Amino acid sequence: MEFARGHVLVCGGTGCTSSGSEQIIKEMEAQLKANGLEKEIQVVKTGCFGLCALGPIMIVYPEGAFYSRVQVEDVKEIVEEHLLKGRIVKRLLYDETIEEGSDNIKSLNEVTFYQKQLRIALKNCGVINPENIDEYIAFDGYKALGKVLTEMTPQEVIDVIKESGLRGRGGGGFPTGMKWQFTANSSNEKGKYVACNADEGDPGAFMDRSILEGDPHSVIEAMAIAAYAVGADQGYIYIRAEYPIAVKRLQIAIDQAKEYGLLGENIFDTGFNFNLELRLGAGAFVCGEETALMNSIEGMRGEPRPRPPFPAVKGLWEKPTLLNNVETYANICQIILNGAEWFQGIGTEKGKGTKVFALGGKINNTGLVEVPMGTTLREIVEEVGGGIPNGKKFKAAQTGGPSGGCIPAHLIDTPIDYDSLMAIGSMMGSGGLIVMDEDNCMVDIAKFFLEFTVDESCGKCTPCRVGTKRLYEILDKITKGQGTLEDLDRLEELSLMIKEGSLCGLGQTAPNPVLSTLKYFRDEYIAHVVDKKCPAGVCKDLLSYSIVADKCKGCSLCSRKCPVGAISGEIKSPFVIDNDKCIKCGACIESCKFGAIIKS
Amino acid sequence: MKSLADLEAIRKKTLDQVTLRKDEDGVRIIVGMATCGIAAGARPVMNAFMEEVAKRNLEHVAITQTGCIGMCRLEPIVEVILPDKEKVTYVKMSPEKVAKVVAEHIVNGNPVTEYTIGAAE
Incomplete structure (x- = not known):
């Protein structure tokens, strides 16, 4: 690589790739060539910047110009104006980065979206080219592994992790150092394994994917450190096949690390051996559960096994196995390099460090954020997330996916960490955070998550297999207006039974969406059952559309738009909707220019 | 790779190339690249700066362009800003003059007075 005076960083994460960043990179390279700049300007495909809502994203250094929603047609202008003549293309800049009243560009760290964030696990995401190990090394990559192998004993490594207070980021929040200790203490006679859980299956969650796409080496390096600490020499990353970009980059990263001798035999000439392989999952949610995951790696059906024995004692092929989540590993190297005290200084008393969240739903800055533990939900939603679109009101946030619960508006100032979320009936989960506004029906949300768990229950235990199905029914x-008040009690009773009776985490947490919505939004359930109304206007069977005669001009537009011919009337006199024929599609409301159609 | 020294060598080598992406204050070399600058030969000047910076393996140096600053008769104009120092403006630059500016000003911190706008006026 030669010296380049400018770097064009284009996001190559899944979000931006699906909005066309590949084509933008191709066009950029062609345009640079056409202008004779190909030797001066380096194009770098990076991982996710986090602001997926504004993709495709491009950052041009040294100016630090942050271009958002770049289209292929814009590339020529960027090359000819910015890269050739040094004139920044203002119309494409992310407007938050322009300093008011001047031409200066604000540094990214000053933008509200990044201001409250603290990037540890995502440190390199959007900064380095994940397919180039040299760039990872330039940002202190593999330094932690070198330090561990040459200066520390395995027990010292475990002690640092214990002291740091790091807890598992997959959702449960088990202290990571303890897990390492248990695995290290197990007998080493037949060998041990380390494994990485990259089977991220919650709807709306993409934290692990982004880390693996943007900084795969951070996980590989951490796994090698973990292997040294617990005494393993073989590792597996279990990743879902639906993450093709992450799989590809991981494989490239593993190959590069092998070539450099950072994986394989006698690493850093210390006699330490470590090999790493990928195992692809077929996308079953239950395989994110640790025992089911290990069954799947062994080539068996992805069904959970009873614990104990825990994986630390009998894991893969009955040998002691250390299994951590992607984000947990992504913190390890930073803890080794900066020390346990540094990590302890971040977060809350019981939740140290940061947490990555995938923000989704009714929020302006859909994307990936990393905030210190203890940040309140309000800060995440209103400041980092940029608030709720169209001036709507915040109603609830769903954390933890199908295993988690809803946090209602009156608890929006709850500082987020493992224990505070548990206390209010939700959970951290792996980090999906779905924001809901007044147009979301909470019964419908609960139904949505149950539909997911009904599909994903592996079927091994009856409470989960049959119970979730009955909950769903x-x-x-209730959403069809046929529920009774007794149904609400039945929901609660059944939920508690499923939680009590299931073998694995899937069943034990599957009723959480029902329980938490029942707890905080019981009035909505009652409205469905007693008044046969859906207050948010979502449940179709409880809606009726009508035309306000005073406002209707009799233009007949709605009648022409109605796909089932449910609207009739005479031109220039008020029309009427036949609710027996109406399928509640809402096409009439959208078409009416006079606001004469209402749903209730 | 068998040693920490090997790792450090790769780190150092690559750091020069990626340091641009860090928010750090370094030396900034700004070349006037408006029509007037380009016509007066700003591009060879810029290329010369890049070659010189690469040759000397200088860290924390950013080379950027800017538009017309209004003194077209003095183009190619190059501004050099060292951290916490006043901006120095060089005029009527040529690729030949670049090596001296890099060696004396950027490396040693002594502006080449004879090339500056003060000397030309």
Whole structure:
């Protein structure tokens, strides 16, 4: 690589790739060539910057110009104006980065979206080219592994991790150092394994994917450190096949590390051996559960096994196995390099460090954020997330995916960490955070998550297999206006039974969306059951559309738009909707220019 | 790779190339690249700066362009800003003059007075 005076960083994460960043990179390279700049300007495909809502994203250094929603047609202008003549293309800049009243560009760290963030796990995401190990090394990559192998004993490594207070980022929040200690203490006779859980399956969650796409080496290096600490020499990353970009980059990263001798035999000439392989999952949610995951790696059906024995004692092929989540590993190297005290200084008393969240739903800055533990939900939603679109009101946030619960508006100032979320009936989960506004029906949300768990239950235990199905049926009944007040009690009773009776985490947490919505939004359930109304206007069977005669001009537009011919009337006199024929599609409301159609 | 020294060598080598992406204050070399600058030969000047910076393996140096600053008759104009120092403006630059500016000003911190706008006026 020669000296380049400018770097064009284009996001190559899944979000931006699906909005066309590949084509932008191709066009950029062609345009640079056409202008004779190909030797001066380096194009770098990076991982996710986090602001997925504004993709495709491009950052041009040294100016630090942050271009958002770049289209292929814009590339020529960027090359000819910015890169050739040094004139920044203002119309494409992310407007938050322009300093008011001047032409200066603000540094990214000054933008509200990044201001409250603290990037540890995502440190290199959007900064380096994940397919180039040299760039990872330039940002202190593999330094932690070198330090561990040459200066520390395995027990010292475990002690640092214990002291740091790091807890598992997959959702449960088990202290990571303890897990390492248990695995290290197990007998080493037949060998041990380290494994990485990259089977991220919650709807709306993409933290692990982004880390693996943007900084795969950070996980590989951490796994080698973990292997040294617990006494393993073989590792597996279990990743879902639906993450093709992450799989590809991981494989490239593993190959490069092998070529450099950072994986394989006698690493750093210390006699330490470590090999790493990928195992692809077929996308079953239950395989994110640790025992099911290990069954799947062994080539068996992805079904959970009873614990104990825990993986630290009997894991893969009955040998002691250390299994951590992607984000947990992504913190390890930074802890080794900066020390346990540094990490302890971040976060809350019981939740140290940061947490990555995938922000989704009714929020302006859909994307990936990393904030210190203890940041309140309000800060995440209103400041980092940029608030709720169209001036709507915040109603609830769903954390933890199908295993988590809803946090209602009156608890929006709850500082987020493992224990505070548990206390209010939700959970950290792996980090999906779905924001809901007043247009979301909470019964419908609960039904949505139950539909997911019904599909994903592996079927091994009856409480989960049959129980979730029955829960779903009761919810379905309620959304159709056929529920009774007894159904609400039945929901609760059944939920508690499923939680009690299931073998694995999937069943034990599957009723959480029902329980937490029942707890905080019981009035909505009652409205569905007693008044046969859906306050948010979502449940179709409880809606009726009508035309306000005073406002209707009799233009007949709605009648022409109606796909089932449910609207009739005479031109220039008020029309009427036949609710027996109406399928509640809402096409009439959208078409009416006079606001004469209402739903209730 | 068998040693920490090997790792450090790769780190150092690559750091020069990626240091641009860090928010750090370094030396900034700004070349006037408006029509007037380009016509007066700003591009060879810029290329010369890049070659010189690469040759000397200088860290924390950013080379950027800017538009017309209004003194077209003095182009190619190059501004050099060292951290916490006043901006120095060089005029009527040529690729030949670049090596001296890099060696004396950027490396040793002594502006080449004879090339500056003060000397030309």
